[in-house]
Amino acid sequence: MRLERRIAMLTAGIDLGTKTTRVIVLNDDTILAQRAVLTGWEPQQAGENALTAALEDARRARDDLARVVATGAGRQAFSLAQHNVTEVTADARALAFLHPRVRTALDVGAEEARAFKIAANGRVLDFAVNEKCAAGAGIFLETMARTLEVTLDEMSALALQATGAVTLNSQCTVFAESEVVSLIHAQTPRAEIARAVFASIAARVASLARRIGIEAEVALVGGIAHSVAFVAALQHELGMEIQVPRDPEYIGALGAALIASDSVSLRGA
Amino acid sequence: MTQEYWRWKEYTWHAPDVSWQHGKIITAGVDVGSVSTQAVVMVDGKLFAYANRRTGFSSPDSARRAMESALEGTGLTIEQIHYIVGTGYGRVNVPFAHKTMTEIACHARGAHFLYGASVRTVLDMGGQDCKAIKVDAQGKVVNFLMNDKCAAGTGRGLEVIADLLQVPIEEMGELSLQVEREPEPVSSTCVVFAKSEALGLLRKGWKKNEVLAAYSRAMALRVAALLRRIGIEKEFVITGGIAKNIGIVTRLEKELGIAARKPDFDTQIAGAVGAALIAKKIIEER
Numbered sequence: 018m019r020l021e022r023r024i025a026m027l028t029a030g031i032d033l034g035t036k037t038t039r040v041i042v043l044n045d046d047t048i049l050a051q052r053a054v055l056t057g058w059e060p061q062q063a064g065e066n067a068l069t070a071a072l073e074d075a076r077r078a079r080d081d082l083a084r085v086v087a088t089g090a091g092r093q094a095f096s097l098a099q100h101n102v103t104e105v106t107a108d109a110r111a112l113a114f115l116h117p118r119v120r121t122a123l124d125v126g127a128e129e130a131r132a133f134k135i136a137a138n139g140r141v142l143d144f145a146v147n148e149k150c151a152a153g154a155g156i157f158l159e160t161m162a163r164t165l166e167v168t169l170d171e172m173s174a175l176a177l178q179a180t181g182a183v184t185l186n187s188q189c190t191v192f193a194e195s196e197v198v199s200l201i202h203a204q205t206p207r208a209e210i211a212r213a214v215f216a217s218i219a220a221r222v223a224s225l226a227r228r229i230g231i232e233a234e235v236a237l238v239g240g241i242a243h244s245v246a247f248v249a250a251l252q253h254e255l256g257m258e259i260q261v262p263r264d265p266e267y268i269g270a271l272g273a274a275l276i277a278s279d280s281v282s283l284r285g286a
Numbered sequence: 287m288t289q290e291y292w293r294w295k296e297y298t299w300h301a302p303d304v305s306w307q308h309g310k311i312i313t314a315g316v317d318v319g320s321v322s323t324q325a326v327v328m329v330d331g332k333l334f335a336y337a338n339r340r341t342g343f344s345s346p347d348s349a350r351r352a353m354e355s356a357l358e359g360t361g362l363t364i365e366q367i368h369y370i371v372g373t374g375y376g377r378v379n380v381p382f383a384h385k386t387m388t389e390i391a392c393h394a395r396g397a398h399f400l401y402g403a404s405v406r407t408v409l410d411m412g413g414q415d416c417k418a419i420k421v422d423a424q425g426k427v428v429n430f431l432m433n434d435k436c437a438a439g440t441g442r443g444l445e446v447i448a449d450l451l452q453v454p455i456e457e458m459g460e461l462s463l464q465v466e467r468e469p470e471p472v473s474s475t476c477v478v479f480a481k482s483e484a485l486g487l488l489r490k491g492w493k494k495n496e497v498l499a500a501y502s503r504a505m506a507l508r509v510a511a512l513l514r515r516i517g518i519e520k521e522f523v524i525t526g527g528i529a530k531n532i533g534i535v536t537r538l539e540k541e542l543g544i545a546a547r548k549p550d551f552d553t554q555i556a557g558a559v560g561a562a563l564i565a566k567k568i569i570e571e572r
Binding site: 035058128149150151156157160188189190191192195198199202203 | 320343344414435436437442443446474475476477478479482486489
């Protein structure tokens, strides 16, 4: 009986983001494999590739999966999932599992940012999304890093060396890009520009969070959470500590896989 | 070196029938915008010379370069100009200006002079902002609304799409009108997202002119919303660089159901003309 349940509990969560598609293969509460591929122009293909690769890593076959749940921008276009959930639902489920004391979560993706409140039971109480403007999303940082001719990691390292003497006047990504070019031409140290860039996006994300009200503890998820400079800028802006889960970019996929497990065990019960 | 499609042409103009030697009041206006800089010289309230230059990394240098170009070959020097007013985004950085004025006041005054006293609504579509200005019969500002936070609906936004589609910016308007059927506008407001959306449309097999039509339509809709908020009254005129884009102007007129007065001069000089006229008034009131 127990063995049967264990086999049946193999699930996958797939997060089809605008930039990256991520898969987590879960056995009960244990992550067997996690994989990321670039989404490109064919979310379905990217999803299949990521799922196949993750299953290979886990040494399992597609038929072993009891259930696949999708999330992310391309979730509805992915035919191999039996069910799909919003990014906020997936994130909240994963955070309730990893960091049950988190009440406010911020998810900064490549092209959108979300802020949401989570109840003690893991339910989402309220959320706000910015999907209209690139200024508060990952693409803002990528654009600025490209203009500064550094990688995102390098930009983060640079920002940590700065004093904070410079601020960006423009919010808009397009205008900020011109402003950064002007700052470079005015011989402004790159470290100061990098810090101003992180302060700018942190202000956008914080203002999104304030729309729903901020309650401790606060968690940041999404790949950008790897940037120490961004976390520092956001902590400074919010005036409070921020939790960053391990592998913050896989939170959506993990949440989807956990939701897949939840529904399988419910049906089995 | 790859072609820079956004790179519009700079130029200089001199009046064939106006000389400064017998002028009583010689004034100038310099409009240092975020993308372009114009210098206009007026002799007794008549257009004498102007130059339109791209704004470089230094506002003072850009202002000086535009002014020197306008004066080149005329024998007139900056020192001989009685009064100079600076305006625009970089107006505080015009080293030879006697005074600065906001570009709102200058555009209103300039449009009043260039298009006549019947002008009531001025839409200035600049490089990094878009302003809807209501003016009275004297060319004074009654009310205005401005978007300067977001590149959507600005010249800078258009430059981004010119580069993406590899269409010279001066040809975008005509090309966008060469469609059999007007496509749906792109759904993203943000220029960054619109760029991804445009790439997606190209991948789906859309032609450049169709993508341009979809983008121009979205720009026109956005600007129309700004104009509706302030209330549009005839006569309606469009100033700034985008006024030269027939594709956007046509779509905007269609959306608003109102025709814009067509200019017989450069639409980018309105701000600097207004500044030169305000300079003249200052001299007269002394």
